[in-house]
Amino acid sequence: MLGFTLFYSGLIVLIPLAATFAKASALSPLQFWHAVTAPRVLASFRLSFGAAFLAALVNLVFGLLVAWVLARYRFWCKRIMDALVDLPFALPTAVAGITLATLYADNGWIGRWLAPLGVKVAYTQLGVFVALMFIGLPFVVRTVQPVLEDLDVEIEEAAATLGASRWQTFWRVIFPTARPALLTGFALAFARGVGEYGSVIFISSNLPGKTEIVPLLIVIKLEQFDYAGATALAVVMLVVSFALLLLINLLQWRSSRHYARI
Amino acid sequence: MSVEVRNITKKFGRYPALHGVSLKVASGELVALLGPSGSGKTTLLRIIAGLEFPDTAEGRVLYFGEDVTDMPAYKRRAGFAFQHYALFRHLDVFENIAFGLRVRSRWSRPREAEIRERVGKLLQLIQLESLAKRFPSQLSGGQRQRVALARALATEPRVLLLDEPFGALDAKVRKELRHWLRQLHEEIHITTLFVTHDQEEALEVADRVAILREGHIEQIGTPEEIYDHPATPFVYDFLGNVNLFAGHAREGAVIIGGTKFPAPGMAGGSETPAAAFVRPHDIHVTREPGGAATFAARVKHSHAAGALAHLELERLDNGEPFTVQLSKEQFRQLRPRPGERVYVELRNVRVFPEGDPT
Amino acid sequence: MEAVVTAKTARRRSPTAEPPLVRWLLITGALLFLSLFLVVPLLAVFAQAFAKGPGYYFKTLADPLTVSAIKLTFITAGIAVPMNCVFGLAAAWAITKFDFPGKNVLTTLIDLPFSVSPVISGMVYVLVFGAQGWFGPWLIEHDIRIIFAVPGLVLATTFVTFPFVARELIPLMQAQGCVDEEAARVLGAGGWQTFWRVTLPNIKWGLLYGVILCNARAMGEFGAVSVVSGHIGGQTNTIPLHVQFLYDSYNQAGAFAVASVLTFLALVTIALKAWIERKETRLKL
Numbered sequence: 040m041l042g043f044t045l046f047y048s049g050l051i052v053l054i055p056l057a058a059t060f061a062k063a064s065a066l067s068p069l070q071f072w073h074a075v076t077a078p079r080v081l082a083s084f085r086l087s088f089g090a091a092f093l094a095a096l097v098n099l100v101f102g103l104l105v106a107w108v109l110a111r112y113r114f115w116c117k118r119i120m121d122a123l124v125d126l127p128f129a130l131p132t133a134v135a136g137i138t139l140a141t142l143y144a145d146n147g148w149i150g151r152w153l154a155p156l157g158v159k160v161a162y163t164q165l166g167v168f169v170a171l172m173f174i175g176l177p178f179v180v181r182t183v184q185p186v187l188e189d190l191d192v193e194i195e196e197a198a199a200t201l202g203a204s205r206w207q208t209f210w211r212v213i214f215p216t217a218r219p220a221l222l223t224g225f226a227l228a229f230a231r232g233v234g235e236y237g238s239v240i241f242i243s244s245n246l247p248g249k250t251e252i253v254p255l256l257i258v259i260k261l262e263q264f265d266y267a268g269a270t271a272l273a274v275v276m277l278v279v280s281f282a283l284l285l286l287i288n289l290l291q292w293r294s295s296r297h298y299a300r301i
Numbered sequence: 302m303s304v305e306v307r308n309i310t311k312k313f314g315r316y317p318a319l320h321g322v323s324l325k326v327a328s329g330e331l332v333a334l335l336g337p338s339g340s341g342k343t344t345l346l347r348i349i350a351g352l353e354f355p356d357t358a359e360g361r362v363l364y365f366g367e368d369v370t371d372m373p374a375y376k377r378r379a380g381f382a383f384q385h386y387a388l389f390r391h392l393d394v395f396e397n398i399a400f401g402l403r404v405r406s407r408w409s410r411p412r413e414a415e416i417r418e419r420v421g422k423l424l425q426l427i428q429l430e431s432l433a434k435r436f437p438s439q440l441s442g443g444q445r446q447r448v449a450l451a452r453a454l455a456t457e458p459r460v461l462l463l464d465e466p467f468g469a470l471d472a473k474v475r476k477e478l479r480h481w482l483r484q485l486h487e488e489i490h491i492t493t494l495f496v497t498h499d500q501e502e503a504l505e506v507a508d509r510v511a512i513l514r515e516g517h518i519e520q521i522g523t524p525e526e527i528y529d530h531p532a533t534p535f536v537y538d539f540l541g542n543v544n545l546f547a548g549h550a551r552e553g554a555v556i557i558g559g560t561k562f563p564a565p566g567m568a569g570g571s572e573t574p575a576a577a578f579v580r581p582h583d584i585h586v587t588r589e590p591g592g593a594a595t596f597a598a599r600v601k602h603s604h605a606a607g608a609l610a611h612l613e614l615e616r617l618d619n620g621e622p623f624t625v626q627l628s629k630e631q632f633r634q635l636r637p638r639p640g641e642r643v644y645v646e647l648r649n650v651r652v653f654p655e656g657d658p659t
Numbered sequence: 660m661e662a663v664v665t666a667k668t669a670r671r672r673s674p675t676a677e678p679p680l681v682r683w684l685l686i687t688g689a690l691l692f693l694s695l696f697l698v699v700p701l702l703a704v705f706a707q708a709f710a711k712g713p714g715y716y717f718k719t720l721a722d723p724l725t726v727s728a729i730k731l732t733f734i735t736a737g738i739a740v741p742m743n744c745v746f747g748l749a750a751a752w753a754i755t756k757f758d759f760p761g762k763n764v765l766t767t768l769i770d771l772p773f774s775v776s777p778v779i780s781g782m783v784y785v786l787v788f789g790a791q792g793w794f795g796p797w798l799i800e801h802d803i804r805i806i807f808a809v810p811g812l813v814l815a816t817t818f819v820t821f822p823f824v825a826r827e828l829i830p831l832m833q834a835q836g837c838v839d840e841e842a843a844r845v846l847g848a849g850g851w852q853t854f855w856r857v858t859l860p861n862i863k864w865g866l867l868y869g870v871i872l873c874n875a876r877a878m879g880e881f882g883a884v885s886v887v888s889g890h891i892g893g894q895t896n897t898i899p900l901h902v903q904f905l906y907d908s909y910n911q912a913g914a915f916a917v918a919s920v921l922t923f924l925a926l927v928t929i930a931l932k933a934w935i936e937r938k939e940t941r942l943k944l
Contacts, residue, residue, distance in 0.1 A: 053768070059783050061793075101692050108689040112682060120690070122933040123697045129872075129925040129932075131879025132777075133899040134918040137906050138700045141707060141915075148703060149695070173696060192675055193387040196352050199374040199674035200381035201401035202456055208675075211404065215391045234776025236882035237899070241906065254778035258886060261782060266791055273779045280774045284767070354671045374674040 059270055059277070066267050074271035079247050080256065084275075086164060087253040091232030094171035095179075095225045102179025102224060103217070109180070110187035128177040132237025139170050140241040162244035167252065170238045175228030182224035186217050219294035223287055230283040234276065302365045302459040302492050303328045304349060309360040311344055311353065318344040319355075320516040326509075328365070329490040331483075333503035336513035337539070342496045343464055345513070349494065350462050351377045364459055380453030384465040386445045388437040394448050395433040398423055401456035423451040426485070443474040447481075454489070463495035467502070475499075479506055500540050504528060512536050534653050537578050544584070544623040546616075546647070550575035555652050558596030558618045564652040578651040581626035585646040586612065586635060595644040598623075600637045605629065612637060614645065704922045707915035719905075719916040727893045728901035728917075734809065735884075735897060736877040739817040744870055747824025752858070755832040756840065766829070772821045777882025781815045784887050788814075807889035812897065815883040820873045827869030831862055864935050875928040879921055 066074065074080070108114075109121050127135065143150045143160035150161060160166045190213060198208040236254040243250045253272060260269035304326040311319040319341045326332045334342040347353040349362055351374030362370045369377055389397050396403075398420045402411055411419070424430045427447040437445055446466055453461060466482075467475040483506050486493060497503050503510045504524040511521040512535075520532040531537035548557035551572045555564040564577065587595065601622070602613040610632035612625040625645075627635070637643060672678065677685075709716055719725060750769060754762060772780060786792050788805040798805060805811045839861060843853045859866075881899040888895040896904060898921060905914035 056771070056783055059779070059786055104685065105689045105693060108686050112686055114686055114690075116690070118933070120693050120697075122929050123693065123701075125929045125932060126697050126701065126925065129875050129928045131881060131899050131918075131921045131925070133881040133902050134704065134879070134921050134925075135700070136881075137902065137911075137914055137918060138704050138707075141911065142700060142703050148699060173700070176696065191387065193383050193385065194389065195675040196374070197381065197383060197387040197389075197452075198400070198404075199352070200350055200377075200379060201404065201452065202375050202378070203400075203404040204375055205677055207404045211400070212389055212391075230774050234774075234779070236776065236778050236885070254776050254882065257776075257778050257782060261785060261886060264791065266786065269782060270786065273782055276776055276779060280776070284770060284774045288767075352674055371671055373672065 056277075059273055066271060070267065071271050071274075074268045075275055079251070080253075080272065082248045083251045083253045083256045086167060086249075086251065087233050090164065090167045090171050090252075091175075091229050091235075094168050094232050095175050095228040098172055098175045098179045098228050099221055099225055102176060102228075103183055103221065105176075106180045106183040106187055110184050124177050124180050126177075127173050127175075132174075132235070133241075135173060135238040136170070136241035139166070139173060139238065143169060143242060161242055162250070164243075164250055166242040167239050167250065170242050171232040171235060174235055174238055175232050178227040178231060179221070179224035182227065183217055183220045186220040187213075190216060219290055223290050223294075226283055226287045226290070230280060230287075233279065304365075304460050304492055304494065305363040306345070306349060307359070307361045307363070308357070309345065309348055309355045309362075310357045311341075311348065311355055311360075313344075317516055319348075322513075322516070322518055324511060324518065324521070326492060326494060328492055331486050331493045331495070331506065331508045333507035333510045334494060334496045334513060335498070335500060335503040335510050335539075337498060339515070340513040341516040342498075342513045346462050346464055346494060346496050349460070350374060350379050350381050352381070378456065378458050379460045379462055380456065380458035382446070382449045382453050382461075382463045382466050384468045386437070386442075386449045386469075388445055388449055388452070390437050393434050393436050394429065394440070395420055395424075397437070397448055398452045398455050400452060405456075419455060423455055426454075427451045441474075442470045443478060446470065446478065450482075450485075454491075459492070461491050461493040463493065465496050465498070468497070468499075475502070482506060504540070512539065514539075531651070534576070534578065537651060542581050542624065542626075544579045544581060546577040546579065546623065547619070547621060548575060548577055549573065550652050555650060557647070558616055560594045560596040562594060562647050562650045564650050575652050577647070578653065579623075579647050579649065581611070581624045583647065583649040584623075584625045585648060586614075586625055586627070586631075586637070587644050587646070588635070590644045591646070595646045598643055598645045600639055600641045600643060602639060603632075603637055605632050614643070617642070701922070704915055704919055707911060708919040709912075710915070711912040715912055716916045716919075719910075719913040720920070722913075724892050724896070724904075725901060725917055728896045728898045729920075731809065731812070731895070732878050732897040735812050735816050736874055738813050739820055739877050740870060740874050742817060743820050743873055744824050744866075746821070747826075747828055747869060747873075748866070750825045751828035751832050751862075752854070754829055756837055769822050769825050769829075772818050773826070777819060777880065778886055780818050781883035781886030784811060784814050784818070806887050807891070807895060809895065811887035812884050812895065815887045816877050816880055819880050819883045820877045823873035823876060824866070824869035827865050827872065828862055831865040832858075835861055864939055868932060868935050871928055871931050875924060878924060 075084075105124065109117065109124070140161055141147050143153075143166060145151065145154045145159070145161070147161070150159075153160060158165070160169055194212060194216075195208055198212050203211065234254060236252075236258075239252055240255055243252065243255075245251055245255060253276060257269045257272050257276075260266075260272070305324070307323050309319050309322045311317075322341070322345060324332075324345075334345060336342045344353060348355055348360075351362075351369070351372060355362075355370065360370065361368055364377070364379075389400065392400065399416050402416050402419065405411070420433075421430070424433055427450065429444060429447060429451075432440065432444065437448070440448065446469075450463075450466070467478050470478065479502055482495075495507075507524060509521060509523055510527055512519045512527065514535055520527050520536050522530075527536060528540055531540060537543055546557045548555050549572050550556075550564060553564060554561045555575055555577050556562075557577055562577070564575075590597075597617040598614040599617055600612060601615050604611055608629075610627045610629055612627065613622065614625060615622050635643075676682075750765065753759075754766060785806055788794055788798060788811065790799065790806075792806075805814070839857050840853050843857045848856065878897075879899055880897075881903070884897055885900060885903075888897070888900055890896060890900060890904070892901075892904060898917060902914050902918050902921070905911075905917060
């Protein structure tokens with residue numbers, strides 16, 4: 040059983056990843072440096088990381104709002120809304136991509152309201168941001184929601200008897216308890232956003248140096264048989280992914296230690 | 302700061318928790334709310350704290366004469382301790398205790414130095430100065446409850462309310478904390494109400510005990526009062542072991558096994574079937590029928606391990622079983638053996654007419 | 660006196676509840692946000708799909724290119740999902756019931772494809788099996804085509820959906836512990852029997868959910884297959900790739916028509932998840 044597991048993982052995961060690093064190591068450090076610091080590449084890093092960061096940040100606010108409302112209140116369409124939160128997660132990225140592109144185009148259902156205000160979403164960096172927000176939302180909501188649901192009502196009652204107003208109870212007791220989950224959700228949304236491809240390439244105009252994301256750049260380099268360049272970029276992305284993965288695991292381990300069930 | 306509740310009625314759905322309950326607690330008194338689960342004692346405590354509200358407009362809660370019924374919990378300044386501590390897991394012991402002081406509005410909030418001083422004094426009181434930087438997950442159950450109490454006391458509340466504070470702890474820790482609570486009360490003299498289902502705890506710690514049952518107060522009194530003079534069979538049975546003897550009551554006496562025993566409070570001409578309540582330690586056992594009124598019984602079983610000895614006996618006339626509690630000394634003198642016939646004298650008999658609900 | 664009392668009674672609020680106005684504002688805010696971000700796109704898919712009428716919708720679905728895309732997607736998922744299902748069971752079993760050195764490594768390894776960009780997931784196979792890859796020359800020699808052919812699609816899909824079943828089962832089996840299995844062992848059941856009769860029934864809902872998620876992702880995967888596919892219509896286009904093809908050809912209605920099939924699949928996935936979760940909570944009670 041164990042042997043089978045290891046063999047399978049090795050075959051599917053390890054070997055291809057090893058190939059990546061091997062190919063990248065074929066480059067000299069100088070070549071590697073050039074490959075990842077070309078202006079077009081740097082612009083794509085800025086966009087991918089920047090938009091993913093902002094999108095995850097905004098999702099923190101709205102994700103907390105949605106998680107709170109779903110965890111604590113009852114209202115008529117709650118069950119449907121609760122289920123729908125998983126939509127960006129379950130929906131194929133290409134479908135999300137063309138839908139968002141169509142919605143936010145100047146003549147789209149949403150875009151037409153924004154055009155007179157001078158706000159262009161489709162085919163701009165703002166569009167990339169919107170797409171990444173869509174993708175990242177479930178990550179924040181689903182990590183925070185269970186924490187809010189499991190919150191012991193006695194803790195809140197205790198705060199009330201000690202003189203805390205409702206807002207103080209939220210700010211000093213509930214929010215700190217949810218903070219680790221928020222951080223984890225942020226990291227998950229950010230990690231997902233950085234590598235996102237399908238939902239973004241339709242709404243972005245994909246102009247080199249302006250609205251090009253890193254995954255697209257990798258694809259372009261592959262098509263041009265610039266394997267070295269592609270792998271250099273991939274290595275950077277992988278390193279960031281690993282770092283984020285470690286961070287997330289660290290956060291979860293720390294919080295489980297701290298908040299051991301009394 | 303005296304506490305009074307008037308006419309409190311509360312229902313949870315169709316389940317009635319309290320029926321028109323009224324209670325007065327004098328300033329500085331320690332009153333226990335004692336009763337089986339479902340008797341409404343925790344509900345009453347929570348209504349006093351402001352965590353629940355009475356259903357009817359007639360139900361009022363008063364702190365020192367001031368009507369606080371409609372006041373939200375966070376304004377009442379009543380300290381509350383939960384059975385499962387409800388400590389803030391993300392704060393250390395110091396910050397937990399300081400919480401009530403930190404959430405005060407800007408003008409009534411003490412300065413940092415004062416907060417440190419007050420929390421320090423409380424840490425000394427609960428004897429946990431060395432653990433100030435620890436987190437709740439690193440403390441034992443007894444330590445957590447002490448922190449919870451210190452936290453409740455930090456805000457200098459008008460009333461202290463404890464909901465089965467020692468219910469989640471081991472027997473030994475429970476006993477220790479019981480003594481500690483009594484001592485604390487002697488020192489601080491804060492009006493305290495605490496809920497428990499442990500009658501030993503209530504009788505040991507409280508100035509007065511209120512026994513609740515199914516949403517009513519059956520009896521209130523000092524521990525001696527309610528133990529020695531229980532008002533109803535329920536109270537009698539709840540507060541310790543009891544034997545029930547079937548017999549007849551007539552003119553201030555009860556006839557059991559052909560023998561007459563004085564039964565004060567059963568004056569009345571006609572003969573009525575009655576149940577006589579006697580505590581196991583109020584029964585005197587002899588080998589010979591003595592001068593005092595006794596009836597015959599047979600020894601079924603005896604065991605003497607522990608501080609006291611217990612005998613299981615059975616009435617010779619109708620086979621009714623009962624238990625007797627003896628000191629080791631008495632047991633050694635008597636040396637009863639299973640199957641032997643002995644003679645039993647009942648002292649301090651309490652009679653309730655048959656048909657009284659138990 | 661009576662009137663004053665009842666007015667006051669009306670203002671009472673549980674200590675753990677917000678003022679009604681705050682509650683209303685929060686709910687409205689959340690609903691507005693969710694409607695804008697989730698409901699509107701969902702409606703848009705179906706609106707656009709039927710923009711040229713139901714006739715066009717069904718014509719698109721019956722088009723030979725669409726049909727072959729559907730077939731290809733089913734084949735790919737049909738291989739990747741069961742394989743990952745078996746693996747997921749094996750890995751979860753190994754990780755939760757036994758202790759061995761490198762356990763953490765294995766767990767991290769399983770999480771890996773989850774945190775890697777789909778494009779990179781596809782790229783790694785190009786590097787291994789592509790014309791300039793490690794095995795490239797060998798494959799060309801033996802006339803085996805992996806990249807730009809179906810096997811490549813299967814591999815990329817398997818990589819991407821690798822963790823789903825395992826990730827679902829591991830916490831579930833960890834929470835359940837080994838108690839049931841040990842009891843079975845004591846009663847004389849062999850390893851296989853224990854697994855079949857004790858472990859499997861305990862995890863059946865988690866397993867089902869993991870498989871559903873795995874399948875949804877397998878059928879909908881875009882980035883990874885985009886890299887390894889040759890975008891050859893009728894041969895190496897899965898449904899998502901076909902959607903891209905139609906969209907890029909300015910056939911919006913057609914693209915959304917095919918997309919609506921995937922959307923429907925997503926909705927089924929979500930509904931099944933909600934149903935399973937409710938079942939699980941009821942079982943816990």
